[in-house]
Amino acid sequence: MTAKAAMRKQFTLNPAALEQLFSVLESHDFQIVGPTIRNGTIQYDYIKGCKELPSGWTSEQERASCRLKRRKDDALFGYVPGADSLKRFLHPPELRLFRAERENGVFRILDNPAPAPKLAFVGVRSCELRALSILDRVLAEDRYPDAAYVAARRRIFIVAVNCTEPAPTCFCTSMGGGPEAGGGFDLLLTEIVSDNQHVFVAEAGTSEGSGVLAVLNPGEVTKEIMAALHEAMDRSKAAFKREVATEGLRELLYESFDHPQWDRVAAQCFLCANCTMVCPTCFCVTVEDSTDVPVRRAERWRKWDSCFTQNFSYIHGGSVRLSPKSRYRQWLTHKMAAWVDQFGTFGCVGCGRCITWCPAGIDVTEQIAALRGTAAPAASDGAG
Amino acid sequence: MTAASVMTPLAARVARVDKETHDTFTLAMESGNGVDLPRFRPGQFSMLYLFGAGELPISISGDPEKPGELVYTVRSVGQVTYALVTRKPGDSVGVRGPFGTQWPLASARGRDILIVAGGIGLAPLRPAIYHILRQRGDYGRLVLLYGARGPRDLLYKKELSAWSYLPDTQVLTTVDYGGVNWRGHVGVVTTLFRFIRLQPGQTTAFICGPELMMRYVVRELETRGMPAGHIHLSMERNMKCAVGFCGHCQMGPHFICKDGPIFPYPEMRPWLDRYEL
Numbered sequence A: 001m002t003a004k005a006a007m008r009k010q011f012t013l014n015p016a017a018l019e020q021l022f023s024v025l026e027s028h029d030f031q032i033v034g035p036t037i038r039n040g041t042i043q044y045d046y047i048k049g050c051k052e053l054p055s056g057w058t059s060e061q062e063r064a065s066c067r068l069k070r071r072k073d074d075a076l077f078g079y080v081p082g083a084d085s086l087k088r089f090l091h092p093p094e095l096r097l098f099r100a101e102r103e104n105g106v107f108r109i110l111d112n113p114a115p116a117p118k119l120a121f122v123g124v125r126s127c128e129l130r131a132l133s134i135l136d137r138v139l140a141e142d143r144y145p146d147a148a149y150v151a152a153r154r155r156i157f158i159v160a161v162n163c164t165e166p167a168p169t170c171f172c173t174s175m176g177g178g179p180e181a182g183g184g185f186d187l188l189l190t191e192i193v194s195d196n197q198h199v200f201v202a203e204a205g206t207s208e209g210s211g212v213l214a215v216l217n218p219g220e221v222t223k224e225i226m227a228a229l230h231e232a233m234d235r236s237k238a239a240f241k242r243e244v245a246t247e248g249l250r251e252l253l254y255e256s257f258d259h260p261q262w263d264r265v266a267a268q269c270f271l272c273a274n275c276t277m278v279c280p281t282c283f284c285v286t287v288e289d290s291t292d293v294p295v296r297r298a299e300r301w302r303k304w305d306s307c308f309t310q311n312f313s314y315i316h317g318g319s320v321r322l323s324p325k326s327r328y329r330q331w332l333t334h335k336m337a338a339w340v341d342q343f344g345t346f347g348c349v350g351c352g353r354c355i356t357w358c359p360a361g362i363d364v365t366e367q368i369a370a371l372r373g374t375a376a377p378a379a380s381d382g383a384g
Numbered sequence B: 001m002t003a004a005s006v007m008t009p010l011a012a013r014v015a016r017v018d019k020e021t022h023d024t025f026t027l028a029m030e031s032g033n034g035v036d037l038p039r040f041r042p043g044q045f046s047m048l049y050l051f052g053a054g055e056l057p058i059s060i061s062g063d064p065e066k067p068g069e070l071v072y073t074v075r076s077v078g079q080v081t082y083a084l085v086t087r088k089p090g091d092s093v094g095v096r097g098p099f100g101t102q103w104p105l106a107s108a109r110g111r112d113i114l115i116v117a118g119g120i121g122l123a124p125l126r127p128a129i130y131h132i133l134r135q136r137g138d139y140g141r142l143v144l145l146y147g148a149r150g151p152r153d154l155l156y157k158k159e160l161s162a163w164s165y166l167p168d169t170q171v172l173t174t175v176d177y178g179g180v181n182w183r184g185h186v187g188v189v190t191t192l193f194r195f196i197r198l199q200p201g202q203t204t205a206f207i208c209g210p211e212l213m214m215r216y217v218v219r220e221l222e223t224r225g226m227p228a229g230h231i232h233l234s235m236e237r238n239m240k241c242a243v244g245f246c247g248h249c250q251m252g253p254h255f256i257c258k259d260g261p262i263f264p265y266p267e268m269r270p271w272l273d274r275y276e277l
């Protein structure tokens, strides 16, 4: 635990207080987004109360596989996140940039995007907080801020949850993070669930968080709860299966431009772009224009895009990256090398989503190991 | 520019459309609604929005000292450039920007200037030429080497001819295919090097054209002993936003839109020869 975290005052909340948390947030005009069961997986969506959290469920993740499974307990947060991250809400897959109207060749721009809603995110993990701070660097703190992102970002409230059960796909500990949230939240919960108790250890990260916590009448943390908390987190930290050696990683990627591994991975990759869609930091977008039939009204939309598509690098005369290998190489080299030059951080937080959701079972940690020449595939027990 | 407006174009009004060649036109835009069009620096580009059709990066090719208008030279190669060159005076075109870096005219003061352009690549160099000719005493010799596919593809023919008569100024053109009536040079632009006197230590080079051509030109300059730091290139990549968040224009660690399009050659050198980077 960081020194800062150690100094934050901790309290306990029971499951009923968590229900109350939802009402308090709603009374502050927040729309609540949290993990819930949709389409046979756990996903973020708009939810109304604790009852919509996946109580008693977990999701087993491995390469190219994600399965819902019943837990033996009623834990509310006993799983790692699903395919989507906060990116879907703060940097949405589709956004209208403007509408325009034309008469006799002269047009007017009609509107800018609608005002951002107030969103409260519940169940946010450490890796997602770090992904958010990376998106901040790209979309809010660089030379030109993205107005839509900044407006939405400014109005959020985050209830984070420490990960007590990492998935085998997780490698956040390699990427400078870990299962414990270090910052960037308003409230932080650690769920402790056993045969005889179900409590949340809660701490505030901001004054807004303290305000909300105070309303919930939190209890004192006992020695026993403290011991259970430490034990849970120690167990969590020992449970990681995958890792990436990050020392010299940027140089490794730049120097591996002609490595034969790119041909090998390209032979497997479907160019489906799933990895970029689920990645919480991949930010690339394209724009699309449309008109009505008399060509009097037009709209311009921004949509998620991916460096895995052929059109992505199209310039008149042809695409710069025509071969599949050049596209996988661009993706990984951007994440692990160029990003460092551009934004002072890797573009990867080790959430493992691209491992779970790659239909070809391509594992980013193995790809890096192969480039290093140390590739005894670590956690590759294969998908079930 | 406020954060809210960075992705929203300003509706400008087409003032003039001049035919340069069979497929290339120069459009002058003026304010569409009384709001002044922004000033720009030589080498910068705009994103031009065509109602319902799309948006493109296009370099500004006019005179930077002429406020109130923005001039673009556009080669019609596809759907959106075609829509652009077929605009009529009075039509609206959306303008965002100007974006990007400029030719280093300030640090090149007191030096000879070598400009090497290929095809439409002359467009972003014309504002630099205007600047140098206006501040003629600030610069040494001006040499312009310009290559086009054929005689009918040469841009700004009248100006090229006028510039060639100016003191301390050398203008050489070449074409890939000459045809029967062409009496000028034939061959790629690097073949013009043997006709110029280059003082490598005292010259700053500005280059814009197809990437392959730029690689050959740089090689030629280095062979002639020109320090890499005095060579500047204008790069081209797909762009959807021009402000660094669409991700399309990346080349190694660089976003061409906001770190470029104009780069000192040493920043590009590690990436230029990487095929499919």
Ligand SMILES: Cc1cc2nc3c(=O)[nH]c(=O)nc-3n(C[C@H](O)[C@H](O)[C@H](O)COP(=O)(O)OP(=O)(O)OC[C@H]3O[C@@H](n4cnc5c(N)ncnc54)[C@H](O)[C@@H]3O)c2cc1C
Binding pocket: A314, A315, A316, A317, B045, B054, B055, B056, B057, B058, B059, B060, B073, B074, B075, B076, B077, B078, B079, B080, B081, B082, B120, B123, B124, B235, B236, B237, B238, B239, B261
């Ligand atoms: C910084 C910069 C400055 C430029 N300056 C000029 C200029 O002064 N004059 C000029 O004629 N051309 C210029 N271009 C090239 C011009 O943008 C392309 O020719 C144009 O985008 C082609 O679009 P299209 O729809 O007509 O052609 P298509 O080939 O049909 O292209 C389809 C779509 O692909 C994208 N696209 C294609 N080529 C490019 C490209 N080179 N760059 C970015 N997106 C592309 C566009 O979204 C385009 O609508 C410049 C490009 C860049 C990056």
Ligand code: SF4
Binding pocket: A275, A278, A279, A280, A281, A282, A335, A347, A348, A349, A350, A351, A352, A353, A354, A355, A364
């Ligand atoms: S690259 Fe993969 S592991 Fe890294 S942040 Fe993106 S989805 Fe997660």
Ligand code: SF4
Binding pocket: A268, A269, A270, A271, A272, A273, A274, A275, A276, A308, A357, A358, A359, A360, A361, A362
């Ligand atoms: S690496 Fe996997 S998820 Fe990414 S594009 Fe290739 S097949 Fe799709």
